[in-house]
Amino acid sequence: MKYLKAILIEKLIDFFEKDYRRINHAISVLFECEQIIKKKKYYDTDLVTACALLHDVGIKESEKILGYNDGKTQEQYGPKIAEKILKKIKFPGHKIIIVKQLDYCQPSLTL
Numbered sequence: 001m002k003y004l005k006a007i008l009i010e011k012l013i014d015f016f017e018k019d020y021r022r023i024n025h026a027i028s029v030l031f032e033c034e035q036i037i038k039k040k041k042y043y044d045t046d047l048v049t050a051c052a053l054l055h056d057v058g059i060k061e062s063e064k065i066l067g068y069n070d071g072k073t074q075e076q077y078g079p080k081i082a083e084k085i086l087k088k089i090k091f092p093g094h095k096i097i098i099v100k101q102l103d104y105c106q107p108s109l110t111l
């Protein structure tokens with residue numbers, strides 16, 4: 001998807017507003033993932049970008065509703081938010097399903 005990284009970073013900034021720590025963390029995770037996939041033969045850049053940048057979006061909702069967050073609450077709130085953001089940018093539906101599954105089942109993506 002053309003300009004996906006820039007578009008998603010813009011959406012992430014809109015979402016996290018002034019929470020620079022979380023924005024910076026998501027971009028750092030994306031950078032690390034990009035280093036890893038350089039060594040791989042088969043990968044989907046758009047999926048890696050979406051998963052890396054959106055992997056912590058459940059934190060904000062969890063903290064708003066519950067007053068705290070952990071891995072379980074991120075799993076609870078994150079996929080729906082990631083889906084909403086990705087639908088807004090017309091990310092392909094079949095890839096949204098994968099992002100929702102991967103983002104919250106891959107602890108190795110969390111740095």
Ligand SMILES: [Fe+2]
Pocket residue numbers: 025029055056109110111
């Ligand atoms: Fe994280």
